Amino acid sequence: MIRFDSVKKLFRRHPVLDGVTLDIATGERIALIGSNGAGKTTLIRCLLGEYTFDGEVLVDGESPRKQRASVLGKIGFVPQLPPPLKMPVGQLVTFAAAVCNSDPKRIETIGTRLGLNIDELRNRPFNRLSGGMKQKLLIAIALGRDVKVLVLDEPAANLDPEARHIFFSLLAERIENTSMIISSHRLDEVAQLVNRVIEMDMGMVVLDDRVADDSNLAAMLNTKLRLHRADDAIARALSEWSFTDVGEGMEWHGLVAGPDRLRFLGMLSRYVGLLKAIDMVELDPGVTLQ
Numbered sequence: 466m467i468r469f470d471s472v473k474k475l476f477r478r479h480p481v482l483d484g485v486t487l488d489i490a491t492g493e494r495i496a497l498i499g500s501n502g503a504g505k506t507t508l509i510r511c512l513l514g515e516y517t518f519d520g521e522v523l524v525d526g527e528s529p530r531k532q533r534a535s536v537l538g539k540i541g542f543v544p545q546l547p548p549p550l551k552m553p554v555g556q557l558v559t560f561a562a563a564v565c566n567s568d569p570k571r572i573e574t575i576g577t578r579l580g581l582n583i584d585e586l587r588n589r590p591f592n593r594l595s596g597g598m599k600q601k602l603l604i605a606i607a608l609g610r611d612v613k614v615l616v617l618d619e620p621a622a623n624l625d626p627e628a629r630h631i632f633f634s635l636l637a638e639r640i641e642n643t644s645m646i647i648s649s650h651r652l653d654e655v656a657q658l659v660n661r662v663i664e665m666d667m668g669m670v671v672l673d674d675r676v677a678d679d680s681n682l683a684a685m686l687n688t689k690l691r692l693h694r695a696d697d698a699i700a701r702a703l704s705e706w707s708f709t710d711v712g713e714g715m716e717w718h719g720l721v722a723g724p725d726r727l728r729f730l731g732m733l734s735r736y737v738g739l740l741k742a743i744d745m746v747e748l749d750p751g752v753t754l755q
């Protein structure tokens with residue numbers, strides 16, 4: 466589906482991509498990880514045809530430089546930094562749908578699922594939205610059409626846990642017939658979304674591993690915590706995860722999205738001395754708690 470063959474990119478004579486060769490098949494979900502400056506965004510920009518480079522990139526047999534419109538028609542892209550657009554939200558949705566040959570309603574439906582009130586935002590300039598709202602809208606635009614490749618650059622960084630769960634479910638709906646490249650600094654943010662991990666360092670691929678992917682992206686974990694004592698800081702953190710206090714600040718219940726379990730445990734590790742018991746049980750598909 467996607468082929469990078471000996472891709473080299475120099476900036477001011479300095480190699481930023483130093484001979485990257487990769488084949489990515491349909492159905493593969495890649496975590497593209499690496500420290501700041503490793504070359505992840507540059508690789509993505511080459512895939513999108515934004516840069517010239519040495520070597521070859523092909524998407525479904527087509528070159529992003531020579532057949533740019535056709536290649537971009539196959540790729541849904543959520544950038545790391547939202548573009549500084551002043552266009553009102555309603556106009557942006559209509560414009561994006563027209564460019565991508567999609568239906569604005571489809572984009573709006575996904576935006577609504579992610580928690581955006583599109584009608585309320587319709588006349589608001591895009592650059593006046595909060596970081597999370599911008600990200601939700603960019604995700605809705607990328608997912609609001611049929612694509613063969615999804616490229617997501619730190620896509621869930623600004624989303625609250627509820628929106629993250631919906632985002633994971635939206636990805637789960639696309640799993641069969643899409644290749645995904647999800648770029649992140651942190652493997653624990655994306656580990657459970659993917660079945661292959663590619664790590665870059667100094668413009669080179671330094672690790673390329675298949676990983677088990679039996680975790681269901683749409684799974685939910687019924688989670689119960691008991692604490693030694695009530696504490697304001699952990700109470701605030703758990704409230705951000707929409708947990709309910711069922712025992713005077715010492716017992717908390719809530720739901721954690723399956724792919725977010727490491728992130729949740731990472732948050733809990735800050736309060737490890739307060740924890741008396743943790744119980745996390747994956748709900749059977751289709752089961753919802755009242």
Ligand SMILES: Nc1ncnc2c1ncn2[C@@H]1O[C@H](COP(=O)(O)OP(=O)(O)OP(=O)(O)O)[C@@H](O)[C@H]1O
Nearest residue numbers: 476477481499500501502503504505506507508650
């Ligand atoms: N337009 C540019 N002009 C000059 N140098 C650039 C340009 N874009 C990126 N670089 C340099 O290329 C290197 C790789 O940058 P890139 O943005 O691809 O890394 P990254 O892995 O995406 O990092 P991050 O995780 O910080 O986003 C860095 O040293 C960066 O300074």
